[in-house]
Amino acid sequence: MRRLLPFLLALTLTHMAHAAENLSVKDAWVRLPPPGAEIVGAYLTLEAKQNMTLIGVKSPAAESVEMHTMSMNNGVMRMRQVPSIALQAGKPVKLEPGGLHLMLIKPKQPLKAGDIVQIDLSLSSSQGKSETIRVPAVVRKPN
Numbered sequence: 001m002r003r004l005l006p007f008l009l010a011l012t013l014t015h016m017a018h019a020a021e022n023l024s025v026k027d028a029w030v031r032l033p034p035p036g037a038e039i040v041g042a043y044l045t046l047e048a049k050q051n052m053t054l055i056g057v058k059s060p061a062a063e064s065v066e067m068h069t070m071s072m073n074n075g076v077m078r079m080r081q082v083p084s085i086a087l088q089a090g091k092p093v094k095l096e097p098g099g100l101h102l103m104l105i106k107p108k109q110p111l112k113a114g115d116i117v118q119i120d121l122s123l124s125s126s127q128g129k130s131e132t133i134r135v136p137a138v139v140r141k142p143n
């Protein structure tokens, strides 16, 4: 039994590294919200080495997180929730203001510039395996 533990630990770590190895996450940030904001945009760039799908997002800093897209409808920009975001191997997907983005719903605490918000991305591989990776996003004003 004593020998089994390091082995199991190694196995767990290998498993956790898997999605992270196949996905690069860049420029993760959260828009500095006005005081009392109930919804806050979050943005990042995802590039997968293998085809995978972003199937869910959570954060310990908010009640829930939704994936949204924006589209022009009769001259009005509208946000619409999407159930998932497909990531094709080698094609960066940019979640940015005015396009695909994440929406933190009901932040649990006021967000200040420079705060780090943890965002948990749930990914499903093309083989149907799912994994969650945690990425830090900094709270800041848009550039």
Ligand SMILES: [Cu+2]
Pocket (backbone or CB within 6 Å): 068, 069, 079, 101, 102, 103
């Ligand atoms: Cu939105």
